[in-house]
Amino acid sequence: MPSIPAGSKRSIHSSAKRVLGKLRQLVVRHLTMKPFEGKVAIVTGSGRGIGRAVVLRLAEHGARVVINDLDAQPAAEVEAAIHSAGGEAVSVLGSVADPKVAIAMVEAAHGKWGRLDILVNNAGVTRDAMIHRMTDEQYNLVMDVVARGAFNCIRAAAPLLRDAGKKDRQAGNFVHRKIVNVSSIAGIHGAVGNANYAAAKAALIGLTKAIAKEWAPCLVNCNAVAPGIVDTRMTAARDDAQNPALGIPAEVREKIKGQMPFGRIGTPEDVAAAIEFLSSSASDFITGQVLQIDGGVEFINVVG
Numbered sequence: 001m002p003s004i005p006a007g008s009k010r011s012i013h014s015s016a017k018r019v020l021g022k023l024r025q026l027v028v029r030h031l032t033m034k035p036f037e038g039k040v041a042i043v044t045g046s047g048r049g050i051g052r053a054v055v056l057r058l059a060e061h062g063a064r065v066v067i068n069d070l071d072a073q074p075a076a077e078v079e080a081a082i083h084s085a086g087g088e089a090v091s092v093l094g095s096v097a098d099p100k101v102a103i104a105m106v107e108a109a110h111g112k113w114g115r116l117d118i119l120v121n122n123a124g125v126t127r128d129a130m131i132h133r134m135t136d137e138q139y140n141l142v143m144d145v146v147a148r149g150a151f152n153c154i155r156a157a158a159p160l161l162r163d164a165g166k167k168d169r170q171a172g173n174f175v176h177r178k179i180v181n182v183s184s185i186a187g188i189h190g191a192v193g194n195a196n197y198a199a200a201k202a203a204l205i206g207l208t209k210a211i212a213k214e215w216a217p218c219l220v221n222c223n224a225v226a227p228g229i230v231d232t233r234m235t236a237a238r239d240d241a242q243n244p245a246l247g248i249p250a251e252v253r254e255k256i257k258g259q260m261p262f263g264r265i266g267t268p269e270d271v272a273a274a275i276e277f278l279s280s281s282a283s284d285f286i287t288g289q290v291l292q293i294d295g296g297v298e299f300i301n302v303v304g
Contacts, residue, residue: 034062035280040113042066042105044096044153045123047074049232050182053268054120054275055089056081061276063118064088066109070095088113096123096149102156109160116160118279121150121204122182124197126234126246131195139196146200150181150207165218176284179215179222180275181208185294188226201226205290212288221287223278228294229256230266261296270295 036058046055047069059065059082067082067089069075075091082089092108094101109116125145127138154161161177168175186194187201204224211222229235237250257265274293277283 034060036118037062039063039117040065040109040115041118041120041279042068042109042116042153042157043120043122044068044105044149046120047071047078049234050227050230050268050271051120051122052078053272054122057269057272057276058118058279059087059089060085064113065090066105067091068096068101068105068123069093095145096121096152097144099152099156102149102152105153106156106160115164116157117177119153119157119161119179120182120275120279121153121179123149124182124234126194126197128193128197128248130193134196142196143200143203146197147203147207150204154179154207154211161220162215162218165215165220169217169219174219176219176221176281178279178283179208179211179220180278181205181222181224182271182275183208183224183226183290185226185228185292185297188290188292208290209288216287221278221283223283223287224290225271225274225278226290226292226294227271228266228292228297229253229260230268230271230293232268235265256297259297264295266293266295 039062041055041058041063043051043055043058043065045051046065046067051069052074055065055067055078064087065082067075067078068091070093072093075093079089079091090108090112092101092105094104096102106116123145125142127134127142129135129138161179165175165177181204183204184197184201186198187203187205190198205226208222208224211220215222233246235253236247237253238247271293274291278286278291
């Protein structure tokens with residue numbers, strides 16, 4: 001066999017090294033790339049509880065996030081935590097019941113990063129009362145924040161979700177954008193003493209299914225999660241809640257905990273993990289669904 005000239009050997013060896021180097025770079029990039037890198041997310045009610053867990057989780061995995069809360073301090077604390085970890089975040093204060101706040105969040109995402117990929121409608125409030133004692137104010141507040149608030153945010157986000165997705169599809173780019181609405185098992189099974197909350201969360205499920213059908217041609221997935229009892233200030237023992245309008249009676253909370261098959265109530269991180277999945281590319285072929293996150297308890301009779 002003819003021998004390979006020494007110069008050619010050196011050239012082949014050098015080319016092989018370059019190819020291996022590029023392959024190594026690609027492998028390292030693949031292994032270190034965060035799943036939400038380059039994505040932008042809005043998470044409402046993200047200063048505390050489930051929303052806080054969600055926005056921190058998305059930011060940890062590379063998303064640039066818009067934080068929203070009524071109160072400046074918790075929003076600032078979450079924003080600072082994200083910045084200190086090397087992430088990008090901006091806060092927009094106000095109630096999602098106000099359409100102007102919803103528009104401001106979308107404008108913040110577009111103005112700072114030029115896009116929106118994920119919308120998590122998490123903001124919520126409770127005002128417990130038996131229905132024969134419930135005031136118009138109690139009913140309207142919960143409906144406005146939970147149901148109208150999600151409607152406001154989805155409508156405001158239409159240009160960056162629906163319209164952008166439609167343009168991408170027409171250009172042959174099949175890029176999915178995600179909406180996740182935080183409902184509740186109360187919206188599925190009802191809850192004594194929480195007619196306003198149950199009605200609002202049920203409305204959120206209907207909204208989820210309607211948007212899933214309307215926006216599927218634009219490659220927008222819309223799903224909901226329905227948590228059971230989760231350890232937040234809204235479900236804290238009432239004596240431990242700083243705000244008397246929050247929390248549930250301590251004896252009711254302990255009774256519920258005793259009924260839990262796993263021996264514990266849920267955590268915000270339990271819900272955040274499910275929302276992360278529904279916000280990711282792993283859920284691209286899932287839409288219009290309601291995922292219950294209740295630890296096996298689908299009906300809890302909470303008396304307000």
